[in-house]
Amino acid sequence: MSRLIACDPQLSIKLELDNPGGSHKYRAASHIVARAIEAGEIVPGHTTVIEKTGGNFGFGLLAACQKRNVDVALAIGLGFSQFKRDLLEGLGAELIGKMQLLEGATPREVIEHHLAHQHTLGRHYYYTDQFNNVDNVQAHRCGTGVELGQQLLAAETPQRLLFVGCAGTGASFTGVVQALRDMGFDVRAVLVEPDGCDTRTGHFVDHRLEGMCVGVTPPFLDWTLVSDVYRVNLAETLSAQRHFYRDQGFHVGNTTGACLAVAQRLREQAAFEGRHIVMLGYDGGHWYPDLTQEALSGTRDAA
Incomplete structure (x- = not known):
């Protein structure tokens, strides 16, 4: 159970x-893999899990599979950081379709090719398919959310x-x-989004807040649960990260920083008075060394 900290x-x-793997994505990865093993769709020592990701789901998947003696093959788009690709490979993931990607194939096309030719390749693949696997939601409804609710109750946090x-x-x-509602x-x-993006209409722009608004409409987002949408820019995110480290000693990732920036705004709005703000610390800031350098550069420029 990950820690709940009362910041104030x-x-x-x-x-x-x-979490193992360093993020909330381990929850879904572990749940999906465990369910597939129970159903006989993954046979440890025989099946290779295959997925298109170079982000936190990849690290969560690797952590969930290795302890179960299941190999992992990842198709990672060239847009992901070389740092993450190298680290995933160094930790034991097989990076597939490198030449295909260099020749212009998409990660999805790489996955489809390997699934279609798995027998020729002498492999037996199981595609976790995080964007279409409903176990992704159940992992958080039955795991993360219940844990959070129990921790809030134990801390005697307000119900609102x-x-x-x-x-x-x-x-x-x-x-x-x-x-939590259950x-x-x-x-x-x-819901927090980067400036310029509109998830509801499917409008996305290039941004640096990796992990949110990833270029497709979130397949599992239940819009009936969303009361408000707030947008945030990179400067606000980096500032929130720095302040959180100063106050709490944790270097959180950019999605958490973005949510912290919005949370600070919401404190000052009368409409939200009487409600206790709750967030997930999705991952650590060490995954984003380029943003750390950008924050450092901005600090120097200001000086």
């Missing part, structure tokens, strides 16, 4: 960066909550809010 009387954060979160697949946002909490949920 108004704000609590569940530190999902404590303001959940601030973001969406890649939308699974954690939907699962956690549903779980447990009797009065939850108002705020």
Whole structure:
């Protein structure tokens, strides 16, 4: 169970960066793999799990599979950082389709090719398919969200909550809010997006806040749970990260920083008075060394 820290009387954060793999994505990865093993779709020592990701789901998947003696093959788009690609490979993931990607293939096309030719390749693949696998939501509704609710109850937190979160697949946002409501909490949920993006209409722009608004409409985001949408820029995100490290000693990732920036705005709005703000600390800031350098550069420029 990841820690819940009370930052102050108004704000609590569940530190999902404590998980194996370093993020909340381990929850879904572990749940999907365990269910597939139970169903006989993954046979340890024989089956290779295959997925298109170079982000936190890849690290969560690797952590979930290795302890179960299951190999992992990843198709990682060239847009992902070389740092993450090298680290995943160094930790034991097989990076597939390198030449195909260089020749212009998409990660999805690489996956489709390997699934279609798995017998020729002498492999037996299981595609976790995080953007279409409903176990992704259940992992957070039955796991993350229930844990959070139990921790809030143990801390005697007010029942009226303001959940601030973001969406890649939308699974954690939907699962956690549903779980808290199942447990009797009065939850108002705020979705955080980068400036220029509009998830509801499917409008996306290039941005640096990796992990949210990933270029596709979140398949698992239940819009009936979203009360409000707030947008944030990179400068606000980096500032929130620095302040959180100063105050709490944790270097959180950019999605958490973005949510922290919005949470600070919401404190000052009368409409949200009386609600306790709750967030997930999705991952650690060490995954984003380029943003750390950008923050350092900005600090020097200001000086």
